[in-house]
Amino acid sequence: MTNAINMSPAAIAINRFGLGATLNDPLPGDPKNYLFDQFGQFQVLPSPLAKLPRTSELMTEYSKNLLEMRNADQDEKKNTQRILRKDSRDDYVSAVRARAESALVTPTPFVERLVHFWSNHFAISVEKPAVANFAGAFEFEAIRPFVLGNFRDMLFAVETHPAMLIYLDQVRSIGPDSQAAIRAAARDPDKKHGLNENLAREIMELHTLGVRSGYTQTDVTEFARALTGWSLSGIGRDRNNESPASGFLFRPNLHEPGDRSIMGKTYSQNGRAQGEAILRDLSIAPATAKHIATKLARHFVSDTPSPGLVDRLTNAFLENDGELKSVYKALIHSPESWSPAPVKFKTPWEWLISALRGLGRQDLEGINIVQLLNQLGQPTWRPGSPAGFDDIADTWAAPNALLRRVEVAQRIAGPLGDKLDARTIGDKLLLGSISKETQTAISRSESASTGLALLLVSPEFLRR
Amino acid sequence: MNRRDFLRLTSLGAGVLFASPFLTLANADTDRRFIFIIQRGAADGLNTVIPYADPDYAKLRGSLAIDVSKAIKLNGMFALHPALAQTGRMYASGQALFVHAVASPYRDRSHFDGQNVLETGGTVPYQIKDGWMNRFLSLLPKSQNDAIAFASTVPMALRGANEVTSYAPSALPQASDDLLMRVTQLYAQDEQLHGLWNAAMDAKNMSDDASAKQDPASFGKLAASFLSKTDGPRIAMIETGGWDTHTGEEARLDRQLRSLDDMLAAIRDGLGQVWSRTTIIVATEFGRTAAANGTGGTDHGTGAASLILGGDVNGGKVIADWPGLSNSSLYEGRDLKPTTSLDNLIASLIAASFNIDPDKINRTLFPENTRKNAISGLIRT
Numbered sequence: 001m002t003n004a005i006n007m008s009p010a011a012i013a014i015n016r017f018g019l020g021a022t023l024n025d026p027l028p029g030d031p032k033n034y035l036f037d038q039f040g041q042f043q044v045l046p047s048p049l050a051k052l053p054r055t056s057e058l059m060t061e062y063s064k065n066l067l068e069m070r071n072a073d074q075d076e077k078k079n080t081q082r083i084l085r086k087d088s089r090d091d092y093v094s095a096v097r098a099r100a101e102s103a104l105v106t107p108t109p110f111v112e113r114l115v116h117f118w119s120n121h122f123a124i125s126v127e128k129p130a131v132a133n134f135a136g137a138f139e140f141e142a143i144r145p146f147v148l149g150n151f152r153d154m155l156f157a158v159e160t161h162p163a164m165l166i167y168l169d170q171v172r173s174i175g176p177d178s179q180a181a182i183r184a185a186a187r188d189p190d191k192k193h194g195l196n197e198n199l200a201r202e203i204m205e206l207h208t209l210g211v212r213s214g215y216t217q218t219d220v221t222e223f224a225r226a227l228t229g230w231s232l233s234g235i236g237r238d239r240n241n242e243s244p245a246s247g248f249l250f251r252p253n254l255h256e257p258g259d260r261s262i263m264g265k266t267y268s269q270n271g272r273a274q275g276e277a278i279l280r281d282l283s284i285a286p287a288t289a290k291h292i293a294t295k296l297a298r299h300f301v302s303d304t305p306s307p308g309l310v311d312r313l314t315n316a317f318l319e320n321d322g323e324l325k326s327v328y329k330a331l332i333h334s335p336e337s338w339s340p341a342p343v344k345f346k347t348p349w350e351w352l353i354s355a356l357r358g359l360g361r362q363d364l365e366g367i368n369i370v371q372l373l374n375q376l377g378q379p380t381w382r383p384g385s386p387a388g389f390d391d392i393a394d395t396w397a398a399p400n401a402l403l404r405r406v407e408v409a410q411r412i413a414g415p416l417g418d419k420l421d422a423r424t425i426g427d428k429l430l431l432g433s434i435s436k437e438t439q440t441a442i443s444r445s446e447s448a449s450t451g452l453a454l455l456l457v458s459p460e461f462l463r464r
Numbered sequence: 465m466n467r468r469d470f471l472r473l474t475s476l477g478a479g480v481l482f483a484s485p486f487l488t489l490a491n492a493d494t495d496r497r498f499i500f501i502i503q504r505g506a507a508d509g510l511n512t513v514i515p516y517a518d519p520d521y522a523k524l525r526g527s528l529a530i531d532v533s534k535a536i537k538l539n540g541m542f543a544l545h546p547a548l549a550q551t552g553r554m555y556a557s558g559q560a561l562f563v564h565a566v567a568s569p570y571r572d573r574s575h576f577d578g579q580n581v582l583e584t585g586g587t588v589p590y591q592i593k594d595g596w597m598n599r600f601l602s603l604l605p606k607s608q609n610d611a612i613a614f615a616s617t618v619p620m621a622l623r624g625a626n627e628v629t630s631y632a633p634s635a636l637p638q639a640s641d642d643l644l645m646r647v648t649q650l651y652a653q654d655e656q657l658h659g660l661w662n663a664a665m666d667a668k669n670m671s672d673d674a675s676a677k678q679d680p681a682s683f684g685k686l687a688a689s690f691l692s693k694t695d696g697p698r699i700a701m702i703e704t705g706g707w708d709t710h711t712g713e714e715a716r717l718d719r720q721l722r723s724l725d726d727m728l729a730a731i732r733d734g735l736g737q738v739w740s741r742t743t744i745i746v747a748t749e750f751g752r753t754a755a756a757n758g759t760g761g762t763d764h765g766t767g768a769a770s771l772i773l774g775g776d777v778n779g780g781k782v783i784a785d786w787p788g789l790s791n792s793s794l795y796e797g798r799d800l801k802p803t804t805s806l807d808n809l810i811a812s813l814i815a816a817s818f819n820i821d822p823d824k825i826n827r828t829l830f831p832e833n834t835r836k837n838a839i840s841g842l843i844r845t
Contacts, residue, residue, distance in 0.1 A: 127706070169710045172759040181758075192526050194758025198710045201573070201764070211574045212589070217796065220573075375636050377616045384705050385504070387576045397656060398617040399664035400630040406647055407636040441650045450643055457647060459654045 005460050006340035011431035016344065016464040017300065017337075018109035020354025021429045035332050038108040039325060044145050048101035052094065055137040059162060059247035061087075062133060063234030088132040093370050095136020096380045100369045103353045105362055114147045114328070115139065116349065117299050119381075121292075122158045122207060123388030124167040126381050131167045135381040138163035151292065151322035152283035159203060159279060160248040162232055168199035168386065171235065175228040175256025195256075200224035202386045208282040210291030215263055222260045226267060227275045229255030289317035295391070296327065301336050302343050303392040309336045342433070342463035345393035348376035350464070351405060355456045358429045359416055367412065376404050397462075405462070409453040417449030426455045433460055496741045496818055497691050499700045499731070500597060500621060501724075503748035504579060505708035508762055509769030510754065510800060511717055513562045513782060514543045520789035524755040528713055528762070538562070542782045547721035550729040554773055559732075561777055561842070563809055564784035565767040567750060567802030569832070573764035575708070578749030583621035585807065587832040596810070596829040597701060598624030603820060603828055604698070611699035612667060614687050622701050629663035629697070631671060633678070633686060670696055684727035688734025691742070702727070707748060713761040728773060740775030743817040743843070747806060753798050754789050767800030770809060774817075776844045783839070807833045816843040 007015065013031035014021050028034030053061075065084050072080045106112045119139045126132040142161040146154035158164055165171050173196035174181050181193045200223035205211045233249035250272040259268045262278055269277050282288060293313035297305035316330035331337055346354065352372060361367075373379050377396075383389045390396070422442045426434050438458040445451040455461060515521050516532040517540060535543035536552035542564070544552045554560035570581035570589070577589035585596030598621070601609040611628040613619055622628045639647075648665065651657040670690060683702075690696050704724060709716050724746070732739050751768030767787070773779075785803040787793050795801040807830040814829070815822035815838060822838040 169759055169761075172711060174758050176758070190526065192756060192758060196710055196757050196759040196761070197763050205574050211577050212572075217573065371635070375634060385575060385708075393656075394623055395617055397660060398613075398630050399628075399660050399667060400616040400632055400634075402657065402660055403639070403664045403668060404616055404634060404636065406639045406643060407634060410639045410643055411637060437653055438650065441646060445646060446642055450640075450646065453639075453643055454646055454650060458650060459657055462657070 005342070005433045005435045007342050007433045008340070008431055009338055011433050012338055012340075014109075014431060015354070016342075017113065017332075019103055019106070019113055019350070020109075020357045020464075021431060022357045023360050023425060023428060027431070031338075032332055035110050036329070038110045039148055039328075042108045042111040042148060043106075045140070046102050046106065048098040048105070049140050049144075052098055052136055052140065053091070055134065055141050055162065055247055058091070058133050058137055059232070059234055062130070062162070066235055085129055088129060092126055092132040092135055092381075095140075096370050096373070097364055099136065099139065099380065100353065100356075101363060104357055104364075111147060115144050117296070118143045118147055118154065120383070120388040120391075121295060122154075122164070123383050123386055124163045124381060125383055125386070127384070128167055131163050131381075134161070134163035134166070137161075139381075148325055149323075151288075151317070151324055152280060154324075155207065155279060155283050156276075158207070159199070160230070160246060162247040164199070165230065165232055165248070168202055169196045170199040170227060171231050172196060173199070173224065173228050173230075174254050175225060177258075178228060178256055179253040180251075181254075195221070195224045195228065197221060197224035199230075200227055203279070203282065206387055208291070209285055209287040210294075213287035213291070219262050222262050223275075223278060225256040225258075226260045226262075226278055229253075229272065230275060284318070284322050286314070286318060289314045289322075293317060293327070296331060297336075299391050300331060300344075301334075301339070303394075306336060309334055342460060344464045345397045346462055346464055347389060347391070347396055348373060348378035348401075348405075349380070351462060352376060352408065354461070354464075355409065355412060358425070358456070358461075359412060359420065359452070366415075372408055372411075376408060377401055402457075406453070406457050409456040410449075413449050413452035413456060415449075416452060417447055420452060421448065422451035422455045426458075429455070430460055434458075435460060496743065497698050497700070497735070497738060498600075498814065498817060499687070499691070499702065499742065499744045501702045501704060501727075501744060501746040502579070502582070502619070502621070503707045503724075503746060504575070504703060504705045505748075506575060506578070506750050506752055506764055507707040507720070507748040507768060508709060508713065508717060508752040509564060509566075509748075509767065510751065510762075511713070512545050512548070512721065512771075513538070513564050513769040514545065515541060515564070515786065515789065516543045517541045518786070518789045520754075520791075524789060526756050528756040528760070538782055541786065542784075545717070545721050547718045548725045550725050551771065551773070554728075554732070555780055558779040559775060559777060560771065560773045561779045562782045563770045563772065563804060564782060565787055565800055565802055566747075566770050566804045566806045566809055567767050568806045570750065571766065573750065573766075575749060575764070580620060582747065582749045582806070583619065585830045585833075591832070594624030595619075595621035597621045597699060598626050598628065599828050600814065600825075601626040601628070601699065603824065604818075608698060610697040611701075612690060612697040614683070614690075614700060614702045619701055619703055627659055627663055629667040631664075631667040631690070633671075680723040680727040681730040684730025685734045688731045691731075692735050692738045709752070710757065710761040710763060711759045713756075732773075732775075743774040743777060743813060744772065745810060745813060746771040746773075747810070751800055754794055754800055755798070765799035766795045767802040768806075770806065772813060772842065774843075778841050778844045783841075804839070805833065808837075809839055812839040813842050816840075 009031040010028050013028050013034050103112055124131055126135050138161050142157040174193045176194045184193050197220055201220045204215050229251045231249050231251045232247050252271055255271055259266050267274050267277050293310045297309050313327050313330050316327045320326035442451045442454050511530055514530050522529045532543050534546050537543045568582045569587040570578045580589045583595050584592040586592040601611055613622050613630040616632045618630050651661045706720055747770045748768050750766050752762035752765040757763050787801040787803050811825045811829055815825045
């Protein structure tokens, strides 16, 4: 039988909706109010994040680097590239650390979890080296400020951020009949310039409508045409142009002229406004509402959420024009959310953060979090595909993956054996939902640090 | 089988078992090894097994077209990407064959749906809840159906009712034996964790290569070290990623194929004697557009190429009912038209390799697949 321990409402609020109990936080009074109250207390830029470079600075650096690479001679190129890769790796590592530190000390763990959810929904991947510089800034500036706002605003911030435009190859997509393509063909008829439909497809399939919701290949191609011109400042010939803070720049000479027809609707706007009009319609489409509702329900309630719950969240989305707080409220008010069985198996990120919080960590001194997450199988901002990381137990509960958690537990618990007593903190961290078997195993362990490691890999700590 | 079972079987028409040229399940040729290497991201078949003699190839690909003088010529029609040098030598020695214009039943262009169809063996995404490799295990005798994913998690194709293990070298300090033993006790009562943990311990005990190197050759060597053991796993899956070449395809595909080539050669070398009883298939969720896109790459397409390797594959040939690349021959005017069912190819390959009735394989692995004509000549007899 799968662990029969029931979670109390307080345990659900803290461990299922939040990032895991710490030893210092007071118990929530009313679990629902405890979650609602976090909406008012959320900090968009908490101190661990405040010290990181902003997108605008990174953009300036990026365009300087591109120029440097272009001007480097053959011998220098390798070396320059090596230095640049290291720089962007450093940017990446400090952003991951800052993200984890925020998660350790946040006073609003439910909203922080929502940030992680949305960041995975709008997944980018640092597999592309150029994305590595921007990955942190993407989450901190295109996701965080909007998690309690309107879905449309987050969508616009995401699709115009350099990380997304680079990751899904939008910056190089050119309208086949645009001024730029015509000029280029005149210069060199053999060189092809044209569309790249990657961003258009993934916006429809992953970010908004969801796959198999009725759009066709023609709709994807039409949307890709409409998006031509969505580009970045500071790259290519006009790199000396004044750089807007976001890095986004609409380039009219790349834009495919003409009306676009998508799912039966004609968009006759010119230039940038055309893509925006389509994006606006996508942001409030019923299929989008259902897609988002399903993913939220899956994340918080069950790998296979009930249609009733999904419908309720879908309606909350549609009735409130994509205001996300209304959707979260519907989620919190749903009885399914408070089902006492711990059915969600924590992802590696969720597990590691909850383990560090449970051990009382407030910072990451001595912990190579990037490496630990790699070894656990969930490298931050590197999901391997634009679909992001899976959110179901079948993906994460696997033989070798469990062994990795045991190895990590031993490693992070090791130094704390004489400071924490697993026999007493177990009950506190699991808010009463600790099994007799786990308590017995802990009390019989040969050392205090083994006891701590066992607590962290216990069935009830692996689930939420 | 006792007398009563025998009577029950014959009364159900299982007498046909004895008339069949194929071995019964209990005697399936289980000393064999089977490896499925998935290429996630839609690998570009047209630049892997290059139809250089098709007059439209060079036109469609423009600067992305592979220079045939640098490629490995396979026959009058096809050449192999130059990065696949060791694979090319296996082809020359009759240990590799390639199948072109193949596709799963999936006809849209989403990676994730496409991979789901490829791995579950359904015809539409999420129709079947377990993977065809896991169902294949049910056709092998219990004592000889150990399967492994060389990854820390288990990919969809291997998920299902049959227990499988997973292994990938870890860079973390090993957990102490005492802790491992206590975790075993701790999970004893947990339905989900109990089986997973035991499988993890089995795989851990089998790994004699403690190095955590993840380069393709080391990875191939590691896989071979498991599969060459007499009591080790017989069925394995390896995942490769990075095939989604929307931009910069020339350099990226070269790197990808070079890695694949190194891994395949390392598997062959590491398997030693067992190589003669091993079958490998390399396949992807769908191919890429016939024409280059506007950004030095290709977009999501349909028909792709599959590589089949092994000590006794009937190698040295390219199997293709070639549809051509002229505008009117392309699928939806943009993709290589699929003319061979990937499901059927996999079923035929496994049937021949393990000497099991192809209909039985088809029914179990690809229950929605209506094509029953097995592709012949894949394995030397």
